[in-house]
Amino acid sequence: MKISHWIITLSFLFLTYSGYEILMVHPRLYWGEVGNDLTPALFELPISRNYKHGGWDESVPFFDNAESPVSSSRTINIFNENGWGRSLHFISAWFLVITGLIYLITGIVSSHFRNHIWLKLKEFSPRLFLQDISAHFRMQVDPATNGPQYGLLQKTAYTFVIFIVLPLVVITGLTMSPAITAAYPFLLDIMGGFQSARTIHFFASVILEIFLFVHLFMIYKSGFKKNIRFMTLGK
Amino acid sequence: MKENKIFTRRQAIATGLTAIGGLLLPGCSKPLPPTYGKILRMADLLTYTSQRALLPDQSLVKEYHYGDITSFPATGTTNPADNKLRSNSSEEYGRLQKDAFAKWHLSIEGQVARPGKYSIADIQKFPSRTQITRHTCEEGWTAIAQWTGLPLGHLLESVGILPSARFVNFYAYDGWKDSIDLFDAFHPQTILAYGMNGRSLAIPHGAPVRLRVETQVGYKSMKYLKRIVVTDEFSEMLTPGFSWYAGI
Numbered sequence: 164m165k166i167s168h169w170i171i172t173l174s175f176l177f178l179t180y181s182g183y184e185i186l187m188v189h190p191r192l193y194w195g196e197v198g199n200d201l202t203p204a205l206f207e208l209p210i211s212r213n214y215k216h217g218g219w220d221e222s223v224p225f226f227d228n229a230e231s232p233v234s235s236s237r238t239i240n241i242f243n244e245n246g247w248g249r250s251l252h253f254i255s256a257w258f259l260v261i262t263g264l265i266y267l268i269t270g271i272v273s274s275h276f277r278n279h280i281w282l283k284l285k286e287f288s289p290r291l292f293l294q295d296i297s298a299h300f301r302m303q304v305d306p307a308t309n310g311p312q313y314g315l316l317q318k319t320a321y322t323f324v325i326f327i328v329l330p331l332v333v334i335t336g337l338t339m340s341p342a343i344t345a346a347y348p349f350l351l352d353i354m355g356g357f358q359s360a361r362t363i364h365f366f367a368s369v370i371l372e373i374f375l376f377v378h379l380f381m382i383y384k385s386g387f388k389k390n391i392r393f394m395t396l397g398k
Numbered sequence: 399m400k401e402n403k404i405f406t407r408r409q410a411i412a413t414g415l416t417a418i419g420g421l422l423l424p425g426c427s428k429p430l431p432p433t434y435g436k437i438l439r440m441a442d443l444l445t446y447t448s449q450r451a452l453l454p455d456q457s458l459v460k461e462y463h464y465g466d467i468t469s470f471p472a473t474g475t476t477n478p479a480d481n482k483l484r485s486n487s488s489e490e491y492g493r494l495q496k497d498a499f500a501k502w503h504l505s506i507e508g509q510v511a512r513p514g515k516y517s518i519a520d521i522q523k524f525p526s527r528t529q530i531t532r533h534t535c536e537e538g539w540t541a542i543a544q545w546t547g548l549p550l551g552h553l554l555e556s557v558g559i560l561p562s563a564r565f566v567n568f569y570a571y572d573g574w575k576d577s578i579d580l581f582d583a584f585h586p587q588t589i590l591a592y593g594m595n596g597r598s599l600a601i602p603h604g605a606p607v608r609l610r611v612e613t614q615v616g617y618k619s620m621k622y623l624k625r626i627v628v629t630d631e632f633s634e635m636l637t638p639g640f641s642w643y644a645g646i
Contacts, residue, residue: 225470339534
């Protein structure tokens, strides 16, 4: 379990790095199946010189009507490091998916999820949650317990990341593959199209990055050395 | 010195990882498509082999309605006759363009029983396929267009590929070179397109004939076709740095 935690961490850092590079190549996000420099974007991120997508020839309509879709030629060389960016993204994704599956199976078989990660029925109490939330606001963090005696919000955050956000990021990633959606077109239907999958992929990764920062902050607050020692040597 | 005879969990994991590494190494010397040696390319090879092994045979990509057709950027080479380009075929393309590609021929050679040259009229004599599909660019954008063309599989059957054939290599007027395997070459939606959105293919989009490989990312759909060579060996010809297999 601990080794898979670190392999997943490393893959995630490489995925974030290469994912950022891939986003720099086309820093516009859309909804639906289609989005490109000639169609309106949901929003555009001010990263890389490809921001504001300039450098296009005059538009030529495909059909003889006013609303006809158009064609236009790109006249500038854009920033594009996808040659290594995509390959680094996919090699890290392989590590994440294979290790993630081993982690999930081990977690279920060893009852780790049931004993330590999932909330118990009696813990679904607004009073307990309010207590934990107010403790967090007052920055009262219990020292690490050298073992998984996790708090309520902590368990909720882990469950959300392990069982919702990480699977979502993998499924939306697969939805962007032309060969995989040829075999399983329902992926495009449930995600609402290729560009929707890309946008969800982006937001899911942002949630994971926020989780990483909060996670690191909590580790620091509850005793950095002790936590790291527990997650590596196990003592 | 006392030797530690206890086989710890950590040692077991280290041994296991070494063994997996040993299993991966022979994979590097097999005559499989993408180039190995490079760590990054090993994952592309893994994607290629696992997609070929796990995905069902020749599923068709999603086809859209006529009303779904969208604006379509032309990127990369948008006219091979541009003197900015260093391709040797640039001048030749400029000449062909002047009489609407009447003198253009697509040459088919290599491991085929009947090599030959095909004009646009020859290509249009074959039964055609029209499909409305989504172009997925590695940059991140997509566009939907209607493509009309000759399924590559029909042409390969007609020239009779030899049993030793394994790869179909393409050469373009803008100097681009690339190849696909026979699995993708015989995919029903892999076509040599001469029509786009009901008109003749325009120059920015690859006139007179371009390839459409719908099961892979956009850069595999080569524009400005000049020559097709069927080979029994894989040779990496794509611009260095880009993955040969782009089904993902």
